[in-house]
Amino acid sequence: MSCAAVDLGASSGRVILGRVGGGELTTTEVARFDNKPIRVPRGADDDRLHWDILRLYADVLAGLRRASELGPLDGIGIDSWAVDYGLLDAGGELLGNPIHYRDARTDGVLDQVRAELGARRIYATTGIQFMQINTLIQLVAARDSPALASARRLLLIPDLLCYWLTGEFGAEVTNASTTQLLDVGQRRWARELIRDAGIDEALLPRLREPGETIGVLAGSARDQLGGHATPVVAVGSHDTASAIVAVPATGTRFGYISCGTWSLVGLELAAPVLSEASRAANFTNELGVDGTTRYLRNVMGLWLLQESLRTWQSRGQQPEVVELLSGAAEAAPFRSLIDPDDPRFLAPGDMPARIAEVCRETGQPVPADRYQLVRCILESLALAYRRTLRTACELADREVDVLHIVGGGSRNELLCRWTADACGIPVVAGPVEATALGNLLVQARAVGAAGVGDLTAMRALVAATQDVHEYRPGGDIPAWDAAARRWSAIFER
Incomplete structure (x- = not known):
């Protein structure tokens, strides 16, 4: 199978074309681009650090175009860094560029959340280490913001890009688990904790497991990528x-x-x-x-x-x-x-x-x-x-x-x-390209590649083919x- 892995890191992104199955696992980098945050002034003495998500999406599309020009794609998968999110209004439109996890708005909020909700309770439910970058901490810091008040949907970065590709909402569970909003033992949203944190639980979409097909390319994304109904797969995002x-x-x-x-x-x-x-x-x-x-x-x-x-x-x-x-x-x-x-x-x-x-x-x-x-x-x-x-x-x-x-x-x-x-x-x-390889292996299995039935088989293929x-x-x-x-x-x- 020929699949395209979109791998977005905190400083750069890549689109990797891979061939997977029958003892073969090869990769070709078809696009690489910077991922630089932007400081936006909010007043004379304040600013916000944002991700330039629209430029990232344009770079992702350009990379996928190059991959599709080399031959038909059997699948597309997207992974990225964790915890950051975009907010959508009732019509599904983005309300603003996502705020960067290194922004100072969460300074001091971690202790506030531990005091409000109880550190033991949070950990016993979510199992997530306490860091001021966590989505829970970001949302508490933003509780009184106009953007959160206007939002009707929250999508983590890979889920947001997959939504733009397919028109389908969802939250892939490996990334959702990093938010400190998920019941890690039950693999579902921790709704009582979310409500007690003052967060609208309706913001959070249905969860997906890695390997689920999200949908197929739709709308302008499909038009820009050759008109093919290519499956977009939820990988370990x-x-x-x-x-x-x-x-x-x-x-x-x-x-x-x-x-x-x-x-x-x-x-x-x-x-x-x-x-x-x-x-x-x-x-x-x-x-x-x-x-x-x-x-x-x-x-x-x-x-x-x-x-x-x-x-x-x-x-x-x-x-x-x-x-x-x-x-x-x-x-x-x-x-x-x-x-x-x-x-x-x-x-x-x-x-x-x-x-x-x-x-x-x-x-x-x-x-x-x-x-x-x-x-x-x-x-x-x-x-x-x-x-x-x-x-x-x-x-x-x-x-x-x-x-x-x-x-x-x-x-x-x-x-x-x-x-x-x-x-x-x-x-x-x-391997150096472990993230892209894991992305490719999960989506290749989802679209029917041979020899990648479980983690043991996937790892054996990596060991046999990579330096x-x-x-x-x-x-x-x-x-x-x-x-x-x-x-x-x-x-x-």
């Missing part, structure tokens, strides 16, 4: 859900990191972990494909490096990533460490200055150059991965023999090597253990 489908694992004793702007570190389980200890550790239970649970914790990820690069570039400096990594490898180890999840690192801005501030506050040397700063970021990420993976195993009563790193971060050899050393187990890096690299622990393990103890003493909360 949270990008991490699709990425975990394409982890080339055998058996169940594996951990994973979906590594990009964010790093999602965790385990695949048969059921959620809703214990008080899990809540206290701020772990999340997101739903996965084929009834699985993604038990994980968000770590800030390569956003720290990406934002540092943007800062340097804004000053007229153009450091090459290869050069930065080479210099970081030669810099003094464990000189300065940070907690990647420090809330100060969430918003766009001068990341090197923020890292320097944390180092001064904690009595550590401030990185003296770019190489030391990059080493600080990558060593701190490896230590955060170690803590998160070990805590997940303890809370879920699970042992792992191997850690899979998928996504763009799997190309960062230095990070992969240091993660193997820090965690003390082999790291298998790749991966293994990194075994081989560095100074006692030094990593000592650094982990020091890191915990400084930053554990």
